[in-house]
Amino acid sequence: MSTKNKKRYAFVIEISKCIDCKACMVGCMAENNVPVAHSRNWVHQKGPNGVYPDLGMSFEPGNCMHCDNPPCERVCPTRATYKREDGIVLVDKDRCIGCKYCMMACPYNARYFDEEKGVVDKCTFCVHRIEAGLDTSCVHTCMTGARTFGDINDPNSDVSKLLAMNEHHVKLSSAGSGPAIFYIY
Amino acid sequence: MENHVIEWGQLVVFYLFLAGMSAGTFVTSVFAAYADPERYKNIVRMGSFISPIPVSVGCAILLLDLGRPFHFYNLYRTVQWTSPMSIGSWLLAIFIVISSIRAYTFFPEQWKIVKLPFEARIRGATGLVGLPIALGVGIYTGILLGAIPARPFWNTPLLAELFLFSALSTGVATLLLICSLNPMRSPESTKSHEHKFLLSFDIVLITIEIFIIIPIILHSQLSALSIRESIFVILGGPYTVVFWVGTVLCGLLVPLAIELFEMSPNFMKKAQTHWNPVLGVTSSVLIIIGGFLLRYVVTYGGQLSGMIE
Numbered sequence A: 001m002s003t004k005n006k007k008r009y010a011f012v013i014e015i016s017k018c019i020d021c022k023a024c025m026v027g028c029m030a031e032n033n034v035p036v037a038h039s040r041n042w043v044h045q046k047g048p049n050g051v052y053p054d055l056g057m058s059f060e061p062g063n064c065m066h067c068d069n070p071p072c073e074r075v076c077p078t079r080a081t082y083k084r085e086d087g088i089v090l091v092d093k094d095r096c097i098g099c100k101y102c103m104m105a106c107p108y109n110a111r112y113f114d115e116e117k118g119v120v121d122k123c124t125f126c127v128h129r130i131e132a133g134l135d136t137s138c139v140h141t142c143m144t145g146a147r148t149f150g151d152i153n154d155p156n157s158d159v160s161k162l163l164a165m166n167e168h169h170v171k172l173s174s175a176g177s178g179p180a181i182f183y184i185y
Numbered sequence B: 001m002e003n004h005v006i007e008w009g010q011l012v013v014f015y016l017f018l019a020g021m022s023a024g025t026f027v028t029s030v031f032a033a034y035a036d037p038e039r040y041k042n043i044v045r046m047g048s049f050i051s052p053i054p055v056s057v058g059c060a061i062l063l064l065d066l067g068r069p070f071h072f073y074n075l076y077r078t079v080q081w082t083s084p085m086s087i088g089s090w091l092l093a094i095f096i097v098i099s100s101i102r103a104y105t106f107f108p109e110q111w112k113i114v115k116l117p118f119e120a121r122i123r124g125a126t127g128l129v130g131l132p133i134a135l136g137v138g139i140y141t142g143i144l145l146g147a148i149p150a151r152p153f154w155n156t157p158l159l160a161e162l163f164l165f166s167a168l169s170t171g172v173a174t175l176l177l178i179c180s181l182n183p184m185r186s187p188e189s190t191k192s193h194e195h196k197f198l199l200s201f202d203i204v205l206i207t208i209e210i211f212i213i214i215p216i217i218l219h220s221q222l223s224a225l226s227i228r229e230s231i232f233v234i235l236g237g238p239y240t241v242v243f244w245v246g247t248v249l250c251g252l253l254v255p256l257a258i259e260l261f262e263m264s265p266n267f268m269k270k271a272q273t274h275w276n277p278v279l280g281v282t283s284s285v286l287i288i289i290g291g292f293l294l295r296y297v298v299t300y301g302g303q304l305s306g307m308i309e
């Protein structure tokens, strides 16, 4: 299989569409049985921006960026954290010892410690859903369509089209981790 | 990016500190053995005796801190060259074995259950092989934190140096403390040349530490925004007082002054060192506490820091 045919899953998030309703967070918690004290995704409030009277707020949803070159994977001493062919970064719960080193290494603070299971956990890009041909839970719940999920190696996917048509950014590019969430402002 | 939670707490601080202390006593013991095993007999023996203990306690503590302590063996199912923790786990395991064997060779005859063949050679070999491993343990505790770009407060190569020299110094201080309390002093020995050996070694170490801290502070001011912001935790932020008063003043400057005073007769005329157990205990306890606080400030402070766009 040539690299061209390889999938690379990613998110495109359109900041201007987010209204801070946090439905993606609630949807994810329910879908993935996330422990009450934690969350796998977030909505960060940015602003107020601008000069009075033209003030505005923006909201920046996010979750694990499923980095190309994930620092969490690099530092994991047990190989519990690994990256799949399609770019999805996962934690193997059988190998994880709960040392939390990966939490130190993630520039996005995308991981949490599951006290009950004693392991570290995070967003899985809803791998169980996409393998069944569904959208991720957060994309499915978002009522404004701020989140788009898909394969950026497929030029006909929605994410590729959005990226082709709009200027986009990644967060903390200086970390060099190659995040797979692209933001359109 | 926005929320900073302390995930590595006191137990990690204790572990980093104890591992460093063991490395320090081991290295001091081996150095003394290379300098003159007869003249520095007590240092060689005491250093070797003690070295496996703190690190073993530290590792036990670290296991308790894991989410799943009973799966710790997963660490030893693989070697991950890019993970300082993986390399460190292997170094620690090897170090504990080697330092324990070395300690055993120094046991009084009546304690020895098994008689080792070629004991002198085994002792020599543990020193030779153990020295780089012990230095590796000292360096690793710093690299563990320093190799994490996501925490700008940690992300300097100087951190590994600082932790190494601080580890050596806490090791020397442990021996100085024992030498000052002196449970089994042979009449004259620890008073003079052995005391001087420890003092001069420690003076060098503390001086190096000071000259590592200075560039860390200066550099951070001249660095990228994330690093400049992160140094705030010790320049006005929550750990300012602990760092400057605890680590720098009480943990480095005061003991350095005491040690220089103890050495002073030696500088002027070829006289012996000042031998005052009270001063000895004070300076060594201060160094040990200072070394602990250094790791406390760094471990906690780093977790408050994060990258900035």
Ligand code: SF4
Residues within 6 Å of the ligand: A063, A064, A065, A066, A067, A070, A071, A072, A073, A089, A105, A106, A107, A108, A109, A110, A111, A122, A177
């Ligand atoms: S965002 Fe964090 S947890 Fe997710 S892949 Fe990147 S470094 Fe790992």
Ligand code: SF4
Residues within 6 Å of the ligand: A075, A076, A077, A078, A079, A080, A081, A091, A095, A096, A097, A098, A099, A100, A101, A102, A103, A119, A120
């Ligand atoms: S907590 Fe688990 S996944 Fe994270 S670095 Fe440790 S072993 Fe790897």
